[in-house]
Amino acid sequence: MALVKSVYNLLFRRTSTFAVSIIVGAVFFERLFDQGGDAIFEQMNRGKLWKHIKHNYEGKDEE
Template identity: 50%
Template sequence: MSSVTKTIYNLFFRRSATIALSVVVGVFAYERLIDKTADYMFERRNQGKLWKHVQSQFKMPTDEEEESSE
């Protein structure tokens, strides 16, 4: 365990340049992870209710319907 910690320390934390770089990369990766996870959860919960899920059932009739109503 301690050797792993040591390796991590030597690789990322020891020099300012590496820690700054790993913070920048880490923030980007974390943001993507949270974003994708949240979107997945939201769309999983609301399956069949969002516009991209129901769009197809309206597609063709719309144009005819709107034009005939005018």
């Protein structure tokens, strides 16, 4: 219960710190969600994306 009280006093007691904590939390959540989604997409499409197969096509124009 002491942890909850200290978090309340630190972040949620004043409107300005509450707003800043919401904004910072939203930025971090967006970053985490975006990187997680990209990782899942790349894992599901391994071998199909250009960065995985471009070595097959680059440098073959040499005659």
